[in-house]
Amino acid sequence: MIEIALNMLAVTSLYFSISxxxxxxxxxxxxxxxxxxxxxxxxxxxxxxxxxxxTIEAVQVSDEAVRPPGWGTLKL
Structure with missing residues (x-):
């Protein structure tokens, strides 16, 4: 019986917190x-x-990731 009460309390508190x-x-x-x-x-x-x-405000995603200056491929 207490389990049912605790479950109902959990569902009720979830509902009110989302609201x-x-x-x-x-x-x-x-x-x-x-x-x-x-x-x-x-x-x-x-x-x-x-x-x-x-209407959806679509953004154009570049294929290449933007790297900060100095970050690139390592050349040995």
Whole structure:
């Protein structure tokens, strides 16, 4: 019996903690957050835009990693 009460307390506290964290978020913020996984691939972002009608601000990811000055290939 105590296990059921503890499980219900855990689920209730999880629900209220998530509600408290999302309290100040607008619907637009939540929609933008749900589209973040598609922002790094322009082709996929275009397909999701066509399917949902929502605008995704896609970023262009360079193939080569940006290295600080002095960091390159080691030449011996």
């Amino acid at each position: 408290w964290c999302l309290k100040h978020q607008t619907e637009r913020d939540i929609d933008d957050a749900s589209l973040i996984p598609f922002a790094d691939d322009p082709e996929v972002a275009r397909r999701v835009e066509q399917a949902t009608g929502k």
